[in-house]
Amino acid sequence: MPIERHPCVYILASERYGTLYIGVTSDLTKRVWQHRKGVTGGFASRHKVHRLVYFEQFDDMDRAIAREKQLKNWRREWKINPINGANAPWPDLAVSLD
16 A cells, blocks of 8 residues: 555654644645645645655554644654654655655
């Protein structure tokens, strides 16, 4: 099954160590495209947060939503730790989704 069809939590950044946005989706490729085109509006659009720097896949949406809520409640430094652990230089991971 393609990666974009798995429920997942994702973190977008405006730049390395910049503004962060945490979301959940079942179609990661489409959702990142929506953020980049400004279709979503809101926080991510206003702050130009569109670089995919981290994501986690889940077997079901309920688990993904629970993880999203957990991450959103974390302190900023805690949110940065998984990014640095999996994607230390913070390149845009969306290019590898195509």
